[in-house]
Amino acid sequence: MTNPLLSREPLDAADNVAVGAIILPRARKIAIGEKDKMLLEQVAEHFAMTPQQIQQESLRLYLERKLRLVESELFTLAQHFGVKTIAELDEAVQVGQLHEAETFEGYFRLDYLESERDALHTLLG
Secondary structure, three states, X not given: OOOOOOOOOOOOXXXXXXEOOEEEEOOOOOOOOHHHHHHHHHHHHHOOOOHHHHHHXXXXXXXXXXXXXXXXXXXXXXHHHOOOOHHHHHHHHHOOOOOHHHHHHHXXXXXXXXXXXXXXXXXXX
């Protein structure tokens, strides 16, 4: 019987974890090629770290970079509408300061980006 954590087959929905708006597969070991494994071990040795520490640091840096990109887009979009949050955008539409037709796509993008930002903060701890 094949261990589902080592399988390349997709897991069913029950094996997924929701983190905010992001659906992630439960943690599982990922098979890496011998060439990648050798590179990882060389890098780890060079920096006097374990391969696991290199992987954890790499993942943390990736998530932090992703968070910066999301926050940058959030800032640009919010600045375009003259608001700071989706709640402020909604309020501006309600009081007639902005027209719903003008903000329709931006509203959903802003909402998505806020959810993405919250999920990334959760993942980063």
